[in-house]
Amino acid sequence: MNDILNKAIQSVQQSEIAFCKYITANDTGATGGHQAGYHIHKKSWKLFFDQPGIKGTNKDRFITIRWQDSFETESRFIYYGVGTRDEYRLTRYGKAFPFLRDENIGDLLVICKITSDNYQAFVLNCDDDIEEFLAALNISSTNINGIIPKQFQQTAEDKLIDCFTAFLKSLKLDFPTTIELANNARNCYNNSYGITSKIIQARPDVELLKWIDSEFQLFKVIENDRYTSRIQSHFKTVEELVITANTILNRRKSRAGKSLEHHLSEIFNTFNLAYTSQQITEGNKKPDFLFPTGESYHNPKFDEKKLIMLASKTTCKDRWRQILNEADRIKTKHLFTLQQGISSNQLKEMYQHNVCLVVPKPYLDSFPKPFRERILTLDNFINFVRYTQSQ
Template identity: 65%
Template structure:
C-alpha cells in the first residue's frame, strides 16, 4: 500500500482528521516563533477536550506515527499568554525530516486514533495530494482544519435547496464538468444574492466561494447517485474496486477542469478579451491566451500585450509543463490553488520567468520575501486590462 493510500485509509477510519499545506511559518523560515506545525484555531477538537482560553497555556503529549514508519512523542500546545493566541504541534526530536524549506507546499495529514495516539502523513507530489482530496471529497480550499466527514453537509440550507432542485432536472447521472461548474455558481450567486459589482470588486474571494459551492454540489450529486449502490453488498471485490475507481476518477476529472471554468467566468465578467485552448507552437494549447490567437500569430502585434495564463490546482511538479506553451510570450503566468511553495522552487520559477497568480487569501502562505513577485487575481486582471487599452 502506498503512502497516499495509507493516508487516505487513516483519515477515513479515524474519529477525527486534519489537513493543511505546510507553510514557511511552520518550518521557521519566516523568522517567527520556533519551528512546529501551526494548527488552525478551529482544529482544537483534534487534541483537546475544550478550546484554549486566552491568558493561559495548555498542552497535550501524544505518540505520533509518521508515514507508517517511525514515531515521535510530540506536544500539542495552545499558547494563550501575552500577545499569543495560537495552537502548534512541536517536539519531533533530532533529524525530523518534514520541517525543511523543501516541505513548504506539502500536505500534512494528522489522524486521531486515540487520545494519546495519532498517525501523520506528509504528501509531496501533486498526484498524491489530488488523490487524497478526491478520496476524502474535499478541495484545496477546505484544508487547514478538520476534514469534514462524508455525511456532513457544510453548505447553507438555501444553497442545498438549489442544488437539489437542479439535480431533479437532470436527465443524465453526471453532467459535463462545465455544466456542474456553471450550475453551482448560479446557485451560489442566487442563494447569497451576489452582484456583478461584488464579483468585479473582489474576484479573489468569489472564485474561492465558487469552487467551494461546486464541491458541495458535486458531493450532493454523488450522494444522490450512489445512494442505492452503497446500500447493497458488492458481489465481488473486483466489482467494488471497479466502482471505487469510477468514483475517484470522476472526482479527479471534474476537479482538474473546475478551476479553469470559474476563471473563464471571472474573465468574462471582467470584460477581458481572451481565448481558451487555442493552438500555438508544436500543437500546444495554453489554458488562456490574451487577447487572442490572431494577435499571437501577427508578427507586428506588440509582444508585451500578449499574456498567457495556465491554471493548475496544484503546481509543485507541473509548473514546468507551461514553459513551452507560447514561445512569443516571455513571462508565463500560472494561477494555482497551491498553498505554499519552497524557496528553491520559487527561485527556479523566477529563473524560468514563471509568475504565480494566487487567490489573495493564499498569499500569506508563501515566504515573505517572494510575495512581491506573486500576483493576486485582482492584480492579474488589472495587468491584463492594462495590456488591452
C-alpha cells in the first residue's frame, strides 16, 4: 500500500466526517461551465456547514486544506442559491493547483474534516489505489459522491479479524490442514474486502500476495491460541523444550511450503485455466503444475509446444535445480517464486538451464535491471498459458 493511499485511509478513519467523489468534467471546467471547482453533493453540506444553504441566498466559509499531506490551500466552500442556481462548490486553490486538470477526470477525491477550520484532502488517480481505498473502508460503489457513513469506517479489518476468530472457534483439531487453512484465510480476506473474481483477474499478482499475507495472519492467530499457555508454563527438561520448538517450526515450514501452491491453484481456477497439480512424470517426479493436463503430458501424440510446467517455491536461490528433471518433455521450466532478488550470476545460470522465473509484479524491481524483461509476472504467465490453450 503506497504512502498517499495509506494516509487517505487513516485520515478517513480518524476524521470527524469524511467525503469522497469521482472528479468530473464539470469540476475541472471541461464542460465549458462558468466556473471550475469541485461540485459537492447537496446532501454533503454537513462536511462544511452547520445548516444547509437556503434558496435565494449565497453563503460561504473559508477553510485550510492540506493536500496529499504536502501543501495547503486557503479554499472557499460556497452555496450558490441566488437565481436559478442551487449548488455547493469548493473553490479557490491557487494557479499552480495540480488536481483540477483534464487528466484528473475520473480520479477519486477524498476530503476529511479534522477540525472546524482544518481539512485534509487526497486525490487517488490509480485504479488499484481507488479499489484498495474502497475495499479497506468497505465502501460500496453506491456510496461514492457523498459523506462516507461512519458504519463503513474501519470495518474491513474488523470483519477479517472476526472471520479469523470464528474459524478458530470452529476448529475441532489443534491445527487445520494446509489446504483448509489456505481456503479459509482466502475466503475471509475476499469477503472482508469485497474481492471479486473480476478484481482477481484484473490484478492476480496483488491478490495472491494479499492471500498469502492473510493466511500468515490466520496461522499466527491459531498458533498463538494453541501455544501461548504452553510456552508460558515451565518446561521440565531441555528435551521437552526442544520437542515443542521443533513441532512449532516444522508446522510453520509445512504450511509455508504448501501455501503458495494452494493459492496459485485458486488463481488458475479463477482464470479457468486447464491444469493438473502434482502429476507424476518421469522418475516418480511431481511437478507442481502441468498445463493443460497430466493426461496431455503422458500422451506422446500431444504437441509438446503446448505443454507448460510451473514449479512453485517460496525461495529458490539454491533449490531451483530441483525442478530441472521434473518434466523431460518440456524444455523450458517455469518457476514461480516469492524470492526477492537473485544475483546476476545465478540468473544467468538459471537461463542457461532453461529456467524462466515468474514473480509477483511488485517484486520485479528487486531483480537486476538487465534481467527484468526476461522475468514474467504472474499476469504475464497467465496470459501465456491462456494463449497456448486457445490455439
